[in-house]
Amino acid sequence: MTPPSTEARARGSRRTDEVVIEVKDLHVAFDGRPVLAGVDLRVYRGETLVIMGGSGCGKSTLLRTMIGALRPNRGKVVLLGKDLHALDEDGLDALRKRFGILFQSGALYNSMTVGENVALPLREHTSLDEAIIRIMVKMKLELVGLRDFESLVPSQISGGMRKRVGLARALALDPEIIFYDEPGAGLDPVVAGVIDKLIADLSRKLGVTSIVVTHEMGSAFRVADRMVMLYEGRVVAEGPPEAIRATADPLVRQFIHGEPDGPIPLRRSKTDYAEDLLA
Numbered sequence: 001m002t003p004p005s006t007e008a009r010a011r012g013s014r015r016t017d018e019v020v021i022e023v024k025d026l027h028v029a030f031d032g033r034p035v036l037a038g039v040d041l042r043v044y045r046g047e048t049l050v051i052m053g054g055s056g057c058g059k060s061t062l063l064r065t066m067i068g069a070l071r072p073n074r075g076k077v078v079l080l081g082k083d084l085h086a087l088d089e090d091g092l093d094a095l096r097k098r099f100g101i102l103f104q105s106g107a108l109y110n111s112m113t114v115g116e117n118v119a120l121p122l123r124e125h126t127s128l129d130e131a132i133i134r135i136m137v138k139m140k141l142e143l144v145g146l147r148d149f150e151s152l153v154p155s156q157i158s159g160g161m162r163k164r165v166g167l168a169r170a171l172a173l174d175p176e177i178i179f180y181d182e183p184g185a186g187l188d189p190v191v192a193g194v195i196d197k198l199i200a201d202l203s204r205k206l207g208v209t210s211i212v213v214t215h216e217m218g219s220a221f222r223v224a225d226r227m228v229m230l231y232e233g234r235v236v237a238e239g240p241p242e243a244i245r246a247t248a249d250p251l252v253r254q255f256i257h258g259e260p261d262g263p264i265p266l267r268r269s270k271t272d273y274a275e276d277l278l279a
């Protein structure tokens with residue numbers, strides 16, 4: 001394996017040679033329609049890996065398969081040394097304590113306060129005293145800059161703040177790995193930048209391994225130590241941001257520059273249009 005590039009080191013990358021996730025020949029289909037068609041991927045401890053690709057190309061599907069929420073039709077995911085889809089519910093539960101997830105929507109419980117939302121994983125997965133949990137909740141909220149908002153409910157705070165509460169909750173159990181699904185979606189550029197800074201800080205200061213799924217290129221280039229691009233169910237490009245930015249591959253160039261013309265088609269229908277209309 002190549003060592004981190006000079007640029008990555010300059011950014012403070014904490015990437016090591018230890019593989020924490022190995023995705024092998026992953027296939028996922030819905031109702032016979034293939035979405036992932038042989039994804040191969042490795043994630044190294046300490047790095048921030050960005051998975052990019054067009055809307056609907058299967059990024060969330062890949063993420064859900066990587067956390068054991070979705071069973072692949074073929075292939076496997078080895079997460080922290082465990083073959084994910086061979087584990088029973090107890091095994092999976094034990095593993096779940098070691099990674100956190102920030103969902104595309106934030107996925108907070110509206111009936112609970114901010115503090116209770118963050119406390120949830122601690123109550124579910126540990127037998128810590130209530131007094132300790134209270135302190136830990138305050139520490140996680142301080143990390144995302146929201147310690148003063150503990151007693152509000154999600155509907156009383158903004159979308160960007162909800163994302164940060166989601167992040168505090170993902171951090172509750174001090175995970176080794178955090179998965180982010182579109183962390184900046186629906187946020188204004190400044191707030192999205194704040195989230196990016198948090199992602200980078202967690203990785204660079206605490207050595208957390210991050211997998212960030214996004215189609216927002218600004219954010220992707222800000223946080224990535226390494227990037228992969230997903231297209232037609234496979235990884236079609238892989239490399240550090242400098243290499244991706246400088247690539248001659250027309251597919252990648254079209255995507256990162258958002259150009260309307262290029263190899264990526266606008267229409268994806270596989271059926272014949274005329275036939276479909278007259279059917």
Ligand SMILES: Nc1ncnc2c1ncn2[C@@H]1O[C@H](COP(=O)(O)OP(=O)(O)OP(=O)(O)O)[C@@H](O)[C@H]1O
Pocket residue numbers: 030031035053054055056057058059060061062215
């Ligand atoms: N549970 C499901 N049942 C059937 N089809 C699904 C299911 N989940 C996802 N799909 C399909 O799989 C494809 C990929 O969806 P996915 O959500 O993974 O895309 P994505 O890359 O995350 O898109 P976006 O950038 O818009 O979030 C889509 O065509 C979607 O309709």
Ligand SMILES: [Mg+2]
Pocket residue numbers: 059060061104181182
């Ligand atoms: Mg998605």
